[in-house]
Amino acid sequence: MTAARQDSLAIVGGGNISAALLSGLLEGDVVLHDPDRIAVVERLPDRAAYLRERFGISTPDLAEAVRGADVVLLMVKPYHVEALLPQLIEHVTAEQLVISVVGGISTAQIERGLVPKTPVVRAMPNTAASVGEGMTAICAGSFATDVHLERAGALLRSVGKVVEVPETQMNAITAFSGSGPAFFFYFAEALIDSGVLLGLSRELSEEMVIQTAVGAAVMLRDSGMDPVRLRAAVSSPGGTTITAIRELEKAGVRGAVMVATEAGRDRTIEIGAQAGSH
Numbered sequence: 001m002t003a004a005r006q007d008s009l010a011i012v013g014g015g016n017i018s019a020a021l022l023s024g025l026l027e028g029d030v031v032l033h034d035p036d037r038i039a040v041v042e043r044l045p046d047r048a049a050y051l052r053e054r055f056g057i058s059t060p061d062l063a064e065a066v067r068g069a070d071v072v073l074l075m076v077k078p079y080h081v082e083a084l085l086p087q088l089i090e091h092v093t094a095e096q097l098v099i100s101v102v103g104g105i106s107t108a109q110i111e112r113g114l115v116p117k118t119p120v121v122r123a124m125p126n127t128a129a130s131v132g133e134g135m136t137a138i139c140a141g142s143f144a145t146d147v148h149l150e151r152a153g154a155l156l157r158s159v160g161k162v163v164e165v166p167e168t169q170m171n172a173i174t175a176f177s178g179s180g181p182a183f184f185f186y187f188a189e190a191l192i193d194s195g196v197l198l199g200l201s202r203e204l205s206e207e208m209v210i211q212t213a214v215g216a217a218v219m220l221r222d223s224g225m226d227p228v229r230l231r232a233a234v235s236s237p238g239g240t241t242i243t244a245i246r247e248l249e250k251a252g253v254r255g256a257v258m259v260a261t262e263a264g265r266d267r268t269i270e271i272g273a274q275a276g277s278h
């Protein structure tokens with residue numbers, strides 16, 4: 001049996017999200033992509049050397065990476081896009097698919113800087129792609145067809161779950177599931193500190209919080225019960241859990257989470273507007 005031909009990928013920007021994707025594709029129990037078909041454009045020489053060493057990919061210049069690539073992934077910070085597009089237009093053709101994970105930047109903003117009719121898919125992944133448990137939302141730009149969406153979806157599905165959404169939801173999703181792992185890590189940090197406050201060693205507290213988080217995540221995914229019912233099952237009448245939850249409610253933690261994600265969404269909109277105003 002012949003394996004299906006894999007897309008050759010040119011990834012522009014070799015930072016955190018790029019490494020998460022590479023790790024998911026190349027470091028799991030099963031290697032999901034041929035490293036020879038992945039080129040990463042990274043301008044920091046030390047970082048480029050690290051990526052070559054760790055993943056076995058190549059790190060050529062932009063022209064060489066993009067030449068002949070089926071898919072060009074933009075993984076740079078939003079404020080780098082404006083300077084990047086004039087370089088990309090020199091090399092990217094409308095026969096290639098561009099996938100942008102850049103927070104706050106719309107497909108229209110990307111399309112305006114490329115050769116007319118270049119298909120663009122906007123994606124918002126998260127760093128859990130590194131362990132094959134990513135959550136990515138995708139939407140199509142004006143020139144991307146279902147075939148392009150499916151191609152982007154297939155690549156990102158190999159490192160987690162993918163949902164297709166209207167582009168109007170992308171800024172909210174950036175603040176919600178793009179940033180999402182950071183919120184869970186933040187809560188884990190707080191719980192580990194609280195174990196230390198209660199007199200446990202940091203090592204023991206960390207071990208117990210991590211396993212509790214894994215157990216709770218698997219229950220959320222696999223039990224068929226929603227978070228409200230799962231929490232109710234832990235909260236014995238007049239017991240310790242409901243007493244502690246009363247304190248979280250008094251401190252306004254639920255409201256703070258909502259205000260925080262609204263602020264993240266608003267920041268995403270601001271970033272997009274700043275990028276478009278130059």
Ligand SMILES: NC(=O)C1=CN([C@@H]2O[C@H](COP(=O)(O)OP(=O)(O)OC[C@H]3O[C@@H](n4cnc5c(N)ncnc54)[C@H](OP(=O)(O)O)[C@@H]3O)[C@@H](O)[C@H]2O)C=CC1
Nearest residue numbers: 013014015016017041042043075076077078080102103125
């Ligand atoms: N981190 C995350 O969890 C997620 C990030 N994103 C999005 O991904 C994008 C990248 O984020 P992240 O990986 O965290 O950022 P990083 O800063 O970690 O990585 C970006 C890298 O790209 C390099 N770079 C910038 N411009 C160019 C260029 N023209 N050519 C080559 N390399 C370049 C940067 O170099 P230098 O340092 O010199 O600028 C940097 O090393 C952002 O737009 C973000 O919104 C999306 C989902 C999740």
Ligand SMILES: O=C(O)[C@@H]1CCC=N1
Nearest residue numbers: 103174175178179180
């Ligand atoms: O913090 C950020 O701006 C990016 C977007 C989503 C996750 N990280």
